[in-house]
Amino acid sequence: MSQPLLLGAVAYDPKVVTIWDGFQRWFAQRGLPFDYVLYTNYERQVAQHAARAIDVAWNSPLAWLQAEAIAAPRGLQARALAMRDTDQDLTTVTLVRAAAPYRSLADLRGATIGVGASDSPQATLLPLLHLAEAGVAPERDCQVRRFDVLVGKHGDHIGGEREAARALLNGTVDAACVLDANSLLFARDGTLPAGSVRVLATTPTFDHCNFTWLGTGTPPARVQRFTELLLSMSYDDPEVRPLLDLEGLRAWRPGRTSGYAALARACARFGALQPFLQQMAAS
């Protein structure tokens, strides 16, 4: 039997087993041998990708930057094969209580900002960059309260954002940073009652996860087939629709890396890549 295309993914939720098992069946029916390995955190996944233990990685945006950073010294090139339509052009909102006096990010000087997990691009790194670029340096001009739920999963688990939202309501923090879609979700599920909060600021748009290939492992033709099959998945297909629903997308889009510039700036500003790169250098 030929070696399957081996995907790495992070187990941020039990549903990922259902998702990748379903994709495995779907790919097999179309003649693509496919298997997957689950990691507990993105750092291990990226390290294993560089070590050629997997062919393709389903990477968070921070993991993409980590992969890109360690690829070059190894003579490799990271490529984004595909991404979810719902991962393009995201924004993060900085919420404040409806009656709060703040009118702009600059007003948050001296305030306490609730963010998600420390390694969450959308709920921590990007909104803190937005704040910093508005002239309010995190930790110096304002306090940052991190709701570190499941560090290593790069904010895929929304628990940190939810805790930040709750902290905003109960007055523990003065502002909370959550993904725009999560602010809708929190309104819908009652975490944020209607009219209780308002959007103070919105980050520029950014992109989220992608399938990353370092040009190693399985033959390029198989990677190409994998990408073609992903892009051919249709929400009209009742077999694949539940999987797309679980993974939270309507269609796969060709990968692009233009939406990671802000995160790269945030990483540079906050040194977010350093611990991982130092760890890799030491290993």
Next chain:
Amino acid sequence: MSEAARRLDLAELGFDAGAHVLVRHALAALPEGAVLHLHGHHPDLEVHARAFARQLGHAGRTPESAERFAAATVPSGAPLRHLLQRGPATDARRATAERALGAAPDRVHEAPPAHWGLAARGALVEAGAPRFDFALRDKSVVWGDDLAAMYAAGAAAQWDPATAIAWHGKAPAPELEVALVAVLTYLIENETAALLVPARFCAQVHPHFREVLQLLALQAADEARHIEVFMRRAHLHRTDLGLSTAGGQASLHTLVVEPDFAAASFLLSVLGEGSFVHLLGFLHQHAPDDCTRQIMKLAAVDEARHVAFGMAHLRWQAAREPSLLGRLATAIERRHSALQHTAGLNDEVFDALVVLAAGGLAPAAIARGFAAVQQLQAQMDAGRRVRLQQLGFAAEQATALSALHTRNFM
């Protein structure tokens, strides 16, 4: 497509308070690619609309200044805030969905597919739902005439033990109370079997046959109530219950483990509960107090409904499956063989029935009571024979089969 249909005035409503409902409605009325102009006053409308659109596969953008300026006026006076372009995925669930026939009882599928699952009859069922492998999925083996009316009558006849029965009253003479408690102990375990059997099959019936499910559930609920009132009456004046015999439980065991729906309905409803209607009538007639009399009357009415459902279902099946009567006859014979070495109705219950019908322990009264119990058994037998013939058994065969029915009555 009118211009008005392309505009949605959300006024003060935001996505934090349900704006998505109106947006969905408006988008559903538009063809793919059409643009919906969102007007509203809510300060966070743009950012929320953008997130909403992205999640559902719609495109969206903030209007240009010129577009804002040229926008039509809406009733609330709200400005144009966002342009939503309807994506392709809105109708995907419906496009491949199929209608699970109709809601009315005459729109029932002969063999509903497993993937219709729990969907209401008449619902539009999205493709890709999991298979529910209900064992009883053929109309021919579960259905019957007038089930909807039967369920409606059963639902309307539900009664509240707390108010329907006068629980306060003088205790009967000790010998009558002891006899009654012995009978109630027997009734409780029989009603427990009569609860378990429909409950077990209820979980096996394809929910497309909604009325069957409802009738079985109602039957189980009736028995739950009977267990409650029998238990409460038994404890009204005494602490201890009577004897539960091995023979009695052996008889009920054969009923509870019967795997075939038709055979179980036959043994339980047509033969067992049919006999119980007579027994409860007997106890109503010879009850030592008003409380017991009320209980037996109400329980008998419920049991009669269960018999009617069993008969309706088996008549339906017999008309479609010529071999059914043979299978049912075999079921009685098999059960008879299994029970032939057991004691049947326990002496304590038989004697208790005699004492209750006698109304005391005087010899002459006991003779009357004994005769009444003999008459009860004859009535039970006659009732069984009538129902067997109604199902299509010849008179002679009905007589033979009735004689094989368990001596434990149920």
